[in-house]
Amino acid sequence: MNILLLGSGGREHALAWKMSQSSLLTKLFIAPGNTGTALCGTNVNIAATDFESIKKFCIDNAIEIVVVGPEEPLVKGIYDFFKEDVSVNHIPVIGPSKKGAQLEGSKAFAKAFMEKHHIPSAGYREFDESNYEEGVAYLQAHSLPIVLKADGLAAGKGVIICQNYIEAVAEFELMIQQSKFGDASKKVVVEEFLSGIEMSVFVLTDGVNYVILPEAKDYKRIGEGDKGLNTGGMGAISPVPFADEAFMQKIIAQVVEPTIKGIREDKLEYAGFIFIGIIKVGEEPFVIEYNCRMGDPETEVVMPRLRNDLVALFKAVTTQKLDEVNIETDPRSAATVVAVSGGYPGEYEKGKPIEGLDLIQEEETIVFHAGTKQEGETIVTAGGRVLAVTSLGNTLQKSVEKSMAILEVIEFDGMHFRKDIGYEFY
Known part of the structure; x- marks a missing residue:
């Protein structure tokens, strides 16, 4: 199969890395991609929201599936754009319709959906x-x-x-x-504050059936001990130690099942990922938010633990056969630690040469590129979050230690990373 993946971050490198291992894959294109995705397929200089150029590329290159990484193209309606155009409506898009993407695109829409379908969430009001x-x-x-x-x-x-x-x-x-x-x-949604511990649940649905991918927990704050400004994510772990079988069963019964049922009842066209932000309050799960795509940097720990062929999963989505799929998960722990530019999440400089990438030979470690760019023979920084270093280990602590050891080998001017990812659990 020829597949086009949209996006340019660490999430997209992780998805490209996983898809590139599939025996079903013929050619993988990534638009616009980054230095890491270029190792897994062919980067194409098209913005993820340039629908007309994406359409032309799909026709010219016999694309059979479009996989959407980030939320913006989904919220802007790329699914509907393809469905309504006779020249490309035979090409399935992995992601929801514009209306389905409102689960992420509008907090008010998501809260009303949760209220209607009796999905546990914080009390709220909306104002404008x-x-x-x-x-x-x-x-x-x-x-x-x-x-x-x-x-x-x-x-x-x-x-x-x-x-x-x-x-x-x-x-x-x-x-x-x-x-x-x-x-x-x-418009602003005012919510009650819930106190508890958070995690991320990832569902892949074909609109009728669903599977649950390995869960994860990410770390948003810039500083150790979860202090300082919020970022796009400084690291993530999987599995989540407190998400035992009993708690996951509660999430399935109280959140996942009603969400899928609600999507069907509300006739939301939805064939793709649902990322459910969960907070554990006491022993009960509450939904903090929905996202209509995979998380970043959570994808960087979910994909290495997923043993299934990702392209086969996408094919099952397009044929509504996810009910025939069993998810197989690597029992090892995965931890990703993100290296960011100095000054991030505030102002930061780009173009800093990255050294040490060619020295990494650890088999159980993958370096996922996020904000990087190739300039001649040199890879330089091109964003706030630069790299995500993911390692697998028999324990969470081992996987974190492996990623940290790799980050001691990599350097660029102003590089910062947290040394306490997963700190609550060991």
């Missing part, structure tokens, strides 16, 4: 310019802390946890009146 004053009064009567979420996509930065009323009202005003997150915060 039309009921702004009512929102201020609601905040002033709310228990602390208060969670404010921009309704739309805000590059992972649209969630603010406020510890006092002055901060809450000020942020509420900035979001709605001053467009702090642009159009994304024209």
Whole structure:
């Protein structure tokens, strides 16, 4: 099969790496890709949201499946674009329709979906310019802390946890009146704060059937001990020690099954990944958020533990035969540690030469590229999150230690990484 993968981050390198191992694969193209994806297939200089160019490329290269990595093309309707165009509507897109992608694209849509289908989640209200004053009064009567979420996509930065009323009202005003997150915060969801420990559950659905991939836990804060600013993710682990069989069964019964049933009942066209952010409160699972694609850097620990042929899974999605699939998982632990540019998640410089990549020969370690670029013979930094180093080990601690040892070999000016990924569990 000829496959086109859209995206350019660590998630896409992990997906490309996994797909490249498939006996079903003929050619893999990645648009636009990065230095790492070029090792797994052919990079194509097309933006993931340039639908017309993607269509032309698919026709010219006899593409049989389009796999969408990031959320933006899905929220913008690439599934619908393909479905409605007679020249490409025979090519399946792995991802939901524009309406289905609203589970990620609109916090208000997702909360209403959860409420309708009795999926456990934090209590909430939504506000915009039309009921702004009512929102201020609601905040002033709310228990602390208060969670404010921009309704739309805000590059992972649209969630603010406020510890006092002055901060809450000020942020509420900035979001709605001053467009702090642009159009994304024209509507704001106000949620109760849930206290617990978080994890990520990954479901692949064909719209009727589903399978559950290995679960993961990511680490968002820039600093050790989960302190400092939020980032796109500084590392991840899989499996998650507290997600024992009993807890996973609760997630399946209370969250996954009602989600798939709700997708069918609401007639949402959905053939792709559902990423469910879970928080364990006491012994109960609550949904924090839905995403309509795989997570990053979680994909970098999920794919190395997945023993199934990923292309075969995608083929089963396109033929609605996921009910015939059993997921096989590597029993070893996986840990990924992300190396980021100095200054990230604030301002950072690009173009720093990366040294040491050619010295890595550890069999149980994979270096996934995120923000990298090839300049002649040199690989240089080209983003905030630069590399994700994933290792497999018999214990979580061993896998973390292996990734850290590799990161001692790699260097670039200003490089920073957390040394405590998975710290709560060993």
